[in-house]
Each structure stands twice: as structure tokens, then as C-alpha cells.
Amino acid sequence: MYQILKQIIKTGIKTETPPQVDESMRVDTQRLQQEILDVFGGALAIRQVDAGSCNGCELEIHAVNNAYYNIEGMGIKFVASPRHADLLLVTGPVSRHMEIALKRTYDATPDPKLVVAIGDCACDGGIFGESYASCGKVSNVIPVDVVVSGCPPAPTAILQGILTAISARKP
Amino acid sequence: MPIKHPNLKLTRLTDALPAWTGEIGPDDLHEICRQVHDGGGRLVALWGSDTRQQDRGFQLHVLLLNETGMVCLNVQLSAEQPVYPDISQIFPAASRMQRATYDMLGIYAQEGHDHRKWVRHGAWHSGSFPLRKDFDAAASRTDEADAYPFVQVEGQGVHEIPVGPVHAGIIEPGHFRFSIIGERVLRLEERLGYVHKGIEKRFESMSLQQGAKLAGRVSGDSTVAYAWAYAMAAESIAKVTPPSRALWMRALLLERERVANHLGDLGYLGNDVALAFGFAQFWILKEQVLRNNAALFGHRYLMDTIAPGGVAVTLSAEGKRVIEAECAMLEQQVRILRGIYDEHAGVQDRFIGTGVVTPKLAAQLGLCGLAGRASAQAWDARVQFACAPYDKLDVQMSTYRNGDVASRAIVRFGELFESLRLQREILVNLIHEDEAPAALAKLPPNGFGIGMVEGWRGEVMVAIHTDAQGNLTRVHPHDPSWQNWPLLEHAIIDNIVPDFPLINKSFNLSYSGQDL
Numbered sequence: 062m063y064q065i066l067k068q069i070i071k072t073g074i075k076t077e078t079p080p081q082v083d084e085s086m087r088v089d090t091q092r093l094q095q096e097i098l099d100v101f102g103g104a105l106a107i108r109q110v111d112a113g114s115c116n117g118c119e120l121e122i123h124a125v126n127n128a129y130y131n132i133e134g135m136g137i138k139f140v141a142s143p144r145h146a147d148l149l150l151v152t153g154p155v156s157r158h159m160e161i162a163l164k165r166t167y168d169a170t171p172d173p174k175l176v177v178a179i180g181d182c183a184c185d186g187g188i189f190g191e192s193y194a195s196c197g198k199v200s201n202v203i204p205v206d207v208v209v210s211g212c213p214p215a216p217t218a219i220l221q222g223i224l225t226a227i228s229a230r231k232p
Numbered sequence: 233m234p235i236k237h238p239n240l241k242l243t244r245l246t247d248a249l250p251a252w253t254g255e256i257g258p259d260d261l262h263e264i265c266r267q268v269h270d271g272g273g274r275l276v277a278l279w280g281s282d283t284r285q286q287d288r289g290f291q292l293h294v295l296l297l298n299e300t301g302m303v304c305l306n307v308q309l310s311a312e313q314p315v316y317p318d319i320s321q322i323f324p325a326a327s328r329m330q331r332a333t334y335d336m337l338g339i340y341a342q343e344g345h346d347h348r349k350w351v352r353h354g355a356w357h358s359g360s361f362p363l364r365k366d367f368d369a370a371a372s373r374t375d376e377a378d379a380y381p382f383v384q385v386e387g388q389g390v391h392e393i394p395v396g397p398v399h400a401g402i403i404e405p406g407h408f409r410f411s412i413i414g415e416r417v418l419r420l421e422e423r424l425g426y427v428h429k430g431i432e433k434r435f436e437s438m439s440l441q442q443g444a445k446l447a448g449r450v451s452g453d454s455t456v457a458y459a460w461a462y463a464m465a466a467e468s469i470a471k472v473t474p475p476s477r478a479l480w481m482r483a484l485l486l487e488r489e490r491v492a493n494h495l496g497d498l499g500y501l502g503n504d505v506a507l508a509f510g511f512a513q514f515w516i517l518k519e520q521v522l523r524n525n526a527a528l529f530g531h532r533y534l535m536d537t538i539a540p541g542g543v544a545v546t547l548s549a550e551g552k553r554v555i556e557a558e559c560a561m562l563e564q565q566v567r568i569l570r571g572i573y574d575e576h577a578g579v580q581d582r583f584i585g586t587g588v589v590t591p592k593l594a595a596q597l598g599l600c601g602l603a604g605r606a607s608a609q610a611w612d613a614r615v616q617f618a619c620a621p622y623d624k625l626d627v628q629m630s631t632y633r634n635g636d637v638a639s640r641a642i643v644r645f646g647e648l649f650e651s652l653r654l655q656r657e658i659l660v661n662l663i664h665e666d667e668a669p670a671a672l673a674k675l676p677p678n679g680f681g682i683g684m685v686e687g688w689r690g691e692v693m694v695a696i697h698t699d700a701q702g703n704l705t706r707v708h709p710h711d712p713s714w715q716n717w718p719l720l721e722h723a724i725i726d727n728i729v730p731d732f733p734l735i736n737k738s739f740n741l742s743y744s745g746q747d748l
Contacts, residue, residue, distance in 0.1 A: 064568070064571065064572050064575070065509055065572060068509075068513065068568060068569070068572065069509065072512075072513065072516065075516055109401075109402045110398055110405075111402075111403070111404050111405050111427070112405075113426075113427045113429050113744075114404075114427070114452070114744065115449045115450065115451060115452040115744045116404055116451055116452040116453055116742065116743070116744050117449065117452025117453070117455070117533060117535070118452070119402055119403065119404065119452070120452060120453060120496075120533065121532075122402050123402055123496070123515075124515070124518075124519060124522070126515075127512070127515035127516065127518070127519050128512050128515065128516050128519075129516070129519050139401075139402060141400035141401065142400065143398075153427070153429075154429055156426065156427050156428055156429045156747075157355035157428075158353045158355055158397075158425060158426045158427070158428055159397065159405060159426050159427065162397050162398050162405065162426070163398075166398050188434075188445060188446055188449055189429045189430070189431070189434060189449075190434070192369065192429070192430040192433060192434065193355070193356055193362055193367070193369040193372060193373070193430055193433070194355060194356075194362070194428050194429050194430030194433070195429040195430055212449075212535065213452065213533070215526075215532065
């Protein structure tokens with residue numbers, strides 16, 4: 062225990078300031094009303110769905126949980142079930158084998174809900190494109206509110222996308 | 233590779249690795265496989281290709297490995313009846329590869345005991361095969377229902393837990409079917425293929441350079457290993473040796489990939505036993521490695537840093553100092569954290585004896601990579617087939633023989649420290665003279681090459697076939713997860729369901745890399 066405490070004190074606080082909201086990431090008009098956003102407040106539950114990615118975007122989504130980005134410190138947490146989620150974070154070109162699973166996950170998420178597509182593949186199909194096995198971008202399968210490009214996008218960009226999705230649209 | 237068989241004439245490939253190739257008929261396949269198996273050899277990969285346009289019917293490619301090198305058997309199959317004898321009775325790891333080869337090409341393993349679909353889940357008609365050259369993507373499209381017969385365990389009190397494809401964490405999709413009694417697992421059956429996105433078909437329409445980019449995205453956590461294996465295969469066909477500085481750089485990048493992944497997994501192994509401290513600490517270290525990667529090489533995970541013929545990045549004298557400082561910092565920090573893990577009763581209680589794969593079973597089923605080394609399978613391509621620059625590095629293999637979660641953690645710690653030592657040694661040898669890069673624009677016609685690299689998870693292999701114009705006609709990437717996924721089904725037996733995430737993470741296998 063002494064070693065653990067010593068290490069924690071020596072490590073100190075690593076968390077950095079979160080990025081600013083970027084309206085250019087928004088692709089859909091705001092589907093939520095201000096009151097609902099107020100209800101979300103500082104407590105957002107995210108369900109991550111890999112719909113066919115190479116696992117690169119997952120690595121960066123893991124990274125937003127680390128001490129530098131500390132997404133939980135902002136009251137945002139990843140949950141195990143779509144039933145508990147306010148927002149779906151979807152990666153990958155949607156493989157044809159994941160099409161139904163993604164739709165069902167979307168349907169299982171209670172309204173009002175948001176969808177953020179993470180990574181080049183989720184934005185436009187990326188290097189895998191559309192084929193006999195791939196449906197391409199996420200918005201080909203379910204409605205998307207915000208897209209975050211990059212291969213994979215850095216953790217700050219992912220955070221920015223999530224914060225953009227839950228922030229009220231400026232008139 | 234000395235295999236004695238009257239119908240087998242081996243040709244040595246021009247390669248960084250000792251590799252041979254030879255053509256045989258289906259009737260000789262069994263005998264040769266048996267001989268390699270009895271001599272302690274293993275199956276690395278099995279794939280097929282459609283060569284009907286060259287009037288050569290279909291071909292089955294079986295890549296075998298023993299202590300002296302690799303041999304790729306090209307088995308000629310007829311265009312009308314593409315069948316071959318099942319080899320899963322000799323190499324059990326062949327079973328899923330044979331099923332996948334059927335789904336993709338319609339070539340059939342006779343007398344095999346498992347003919348269920350593996351890759352195809354109902355997205356294309358069961359009678360159409362995507363990797364055939366005459367495959368019509370539009371006409372093959374279907375949403376036909378796909379009843380998959382899972383093996384059922386019967387008995388009083390036995391029930392099933394189906395999990396996935398969407399899992400309860402930030403993880404790739406797949407389906408697990410647990411048959412349990414109480415909390416104890418009697419049987420686990422995996423069904424993968426959910427992230428199949430047509431990578432192999434995609435290669436066929438790509439240039440050599442585009443293919444390098446795609447190879448780096450077969451599995452996002454092993455991008456250096458795949459890009460290097462791809463480059464190695466291309467260089468073998470073109471008979472080109474990259475400048476030595478490029479090879480030293482590749483090894484540096486590969487070791488950095490290994491360090492980053494081991495740091496991440498060691499953090500999650502702590503997290504999975506409720507020591508959130510471990511996650512926080514290891515991920516701080518991982519983030520520092522990733523940030524240095526971005527600053528020095530322009531990408532946090534080192535994607536697109538390796539190109540056929542050379543590398544696409546350089547390292548300045550200042551960059552060397554950054555890596556040296558990072559290595560020293562990691563060495564010191566990881567030593568402290570290993571001490572904490574070693575002495576933490578809760579961690580050791582959950583790690584020791586959990587998810588055991590005995591050395592005997594590991595050898596029988598062909599467990600490879602770091603999980604194999606934790607079960608006494610002393611294979612490491614950097615040691616046995618030390619291609620440049622590993623031939624000058626004297627890599628020390630980490631092995632253990634208990635085969636449990638604790639052993640896999642010990643092997644990871646061992647490899648992490650060894651990677652830090654290797655990085656330092658590479659930096660000493662990375663001399664500051666830029667040799668002229670051998671730009672590889674196009675490959676010669678009708679070529680065949682193999683590249684194999686010891687990635688952090690295990691042996692990553694890429695095979696390239698070119699057509700009469702020198703275009704990519706067939707590219708097959710092979711992930712070590714093919715061999716290791718079936719062992720996870722064994723490792724969980726007699727453990728409790730709540731220990732599955734921990735056991736799974738200790739292997740950390742790839743879905744994308746094997747679904748393709």
C-alpha cells in the first residue's frame with residue numbers, strides 16, 4: 062500500500078484542459094432540445110460500438126479514459142448496455158455482418174439519443190470503402206449527428222466530437 | 233527446409249527469411265504435413281487462390297514452419313472439383329482456416345469434421361465466393377437468414393450465456409457462447425467474422441503503395457508488423473534489399489509498437505482485477521510513448537511509416553535523445569509497477585492459476601506468440617529466423633511454462649524490458665547517413681513472396697501473388713490470432729464466467745486481423 066500511495070503522489074495530476082467545441086464537426090441539425098441537454102448536464106453515458114473497424118479507433122477511445130484526457134472527470138462515462146446510453150460512439154466502416162447488430166443497438170438506445178461517428182472509415186468508408194462485405198460510412202446505416210475524421214482521430218479530437226454533440230447549437 | 237518426398241521439388245525464395253516453395257498434388261499433402269508435424273513443425277497459414285484464368289484451376293497454399301525455415305506448399309486443385317484432403321487432424325489450427333477458405337473461394341476440405349461456415353454470415357449467397365475472379369458483388373447480395381448450429385452441451389442444470397457481437401466494453405465485436413453450470417464454464421464456443429470487411433478482395437484492386445496502406449490497417453494495433461511483413465513479401469518478389477538504415481528503423485518502430493501494446497495490456501490486466509491504479513499508471517506511460525511517436529514519426533500508432541523498399545520516416549539526433557530518455561524513464565517506472573503487481577495479494581490471487589493452457593495442449597493446438605511463450609512454446613521469429621537487423625541483436629526470448637494469466641503477464645514484462653534494451657541497441661547502430669532509398673514502384677510479373685515478422689501478439693505473415701502484369705492478384709495477411717483463438721476456448725474451461733474478461737485480456741487477440 063505504501064508503494065502504491067508513494068507512486069500516486071509522485072505521479073501527480075496529469076489531466077489536461079479539455080478541447081473547445083467545434084461546430085464544423087456537426088453534420089446533422091441538433092436533434093435535442095436545450096432542456097434535454099440541461100438534463101444530460103454533466104452526466105453523459107456512452108455506449109461504444111465497433112461496427113467493423115481495424116481496432117485503431119478503439120485504441121484512441123481507450124486513451125480518452127487515461128489520466129491525461131480523463132473523460133470521467135467531465136462526468137462522461139462508458140456503459141455496458143445501449144439501454145443505459147445517451148450517446149453511441151460508432152467506429153469502422155459498417156461491415157455487412159454488423160449492420161443488423163448496429164441497427165439493433167441504435168434501436169435499443171432510448172430517445173433522445175446522439176450518434177458520433179469516429180474515424181475516417183465511419184465518416185466516409187475510409188480505405189475499406191463500400192463492397193460486398195462493407196456498407197461504408199455509419200450514416201448509411203443509422204443517423205449520425207457528429208463526425209470526427211482521422212485515422213485514427215487523436216483523443217482530443219474524439220473528446221471534441223463528444224463535447225460538440227452534447228453542446229447546444231449556437232444560433 | 234529438408235522435407236524428403238519424391239514428388240516435392242523445393243525452390244528457395246529470395247527472402248529475408250529462409251523460405252522455400254514447391255508444387256504438389258492434393259494426394260501428397262497428408263504425407264508431407266505429417267512429416268513436418270512429426271518433426272516438431274507447425275502450420276503457419278492456409279489460404280487459397282483462383283488461378284483459373286491462367287488455366288491452373290484453383291490453388292491451396294499451406295505454409296509450414298520448422299526450425300530450419302518455412303515451406304509454402306502450392307497444392308494444385310482442379311477448376312471443376314476443387315477438393316483436397318482435410319489436414320485439421322494433423323494440425324487442428326487448420327480447421328477454421330479451411331472453413332474460411334471454403335467461404336471465400338469454394339475449395340473444399342474432404343473428410344473434415346467441421347464444415348460450418350466461418351466467415352460468411354449471410355451477407356452473400358452461399359453459392360457465391362468473393363475471392364473468385366468472376367465474383368459478382370451486386371448479384372451475390374443477400375440477407376438470407378443464417379442459422380448457425382452451435383454445439384450444445386446437455387445435462388441437468390446446464391445453460392447457455394450468449395454474448396455479443398456487441399460486447400459490454402470498448403472492444404471489437406464477436407460472439408461467445410458459454411455453456412455453464414452455476415458460474416463454472418463447461419464449454420465456450422466462439423463465432424467470429426463480424427468485422428469481415430473484404431480486405432483480401434480490396435487488395436486485388438490496389439497498387440503496391442495503396443496495398444501497403446491497407447496492410448497497415450488489417451489490425452490497428454499491429455500496423456508496423458503488418459506493414460513490414462507486406463514490405464518484406466514485396467521486396468522478396470522484386471529481389472530488393474532495403475538499405476540497412478531502413479531495416480534498423482523498422483526494428484525500432486516494431487519494438488516501439490510492442491512496448492506501447494504491452495503497457496496498455498498490463499494496465500488493463502490491473503483494471504480487470506479491480507486495481508484501477510494499474511490502469512492509470514500504465515496508461516500514463518503508454519500515452520507518453522504515443523506522444524513521442526506522434527512528435528518523432530508523425531503518427532501515434534506509427535501507421536504508414538514503412539513503405540515497400542524502405543521507410544517513410546527519419547530520426548534526428550534530437551529524436552534519438554528523446555527515445556533514450558523515454559527508455560530510461562520506462563525502465564525505472566515499469567520496474568516499480570512490476571514490484572507493486574508482484575506484491576499485491578489481490579492481483580496475484582486473481583492472476584495465478586486462472587485461464588491455464590498447459591504446454592502439452594499449447595503444442596498440440598499450435599499456440600503461438602506471447603501466449604505460446606507463456607505456455608513453454610519457445611518460438612520467436614526474431615530469434616529463430618532473425619532477419620536483418622535482428623541477426624545483429626541477439627534477442628532474448630521470454631518464456632514461462634505455467635500458461636496462466638500470471639505467466640502471460642510475466643512474459644509481457646519480460647518482453648517489455650527486452651524491447652527497451654533492443655531500442656537502445658538499435659539507436660547505437662542507427663548511423664546518420666541516409667542511404668539512397670530503393671523506391672519500389674511496381675512488382676515483377678507472376679511473382680510470389682512471403683514476409684513474416686514477430687509482432688507483439690505473435691507471428692504476422694503476409695503473402696503476395698502478382699499476375700502477368702505485376703499487379704497484386706492475391707494478398708493474404710495472416711494474424712497469429714487464428715492459432716490462438718481456439719486456445720481461449722480451452723483456457724476458460726473450469727473457470728468462472730466473471731474471470732473471462734481477465735483471461736481474454738491476457739491473450740488480447742485480434743478480431744479484425746482474422747476476420748479480414
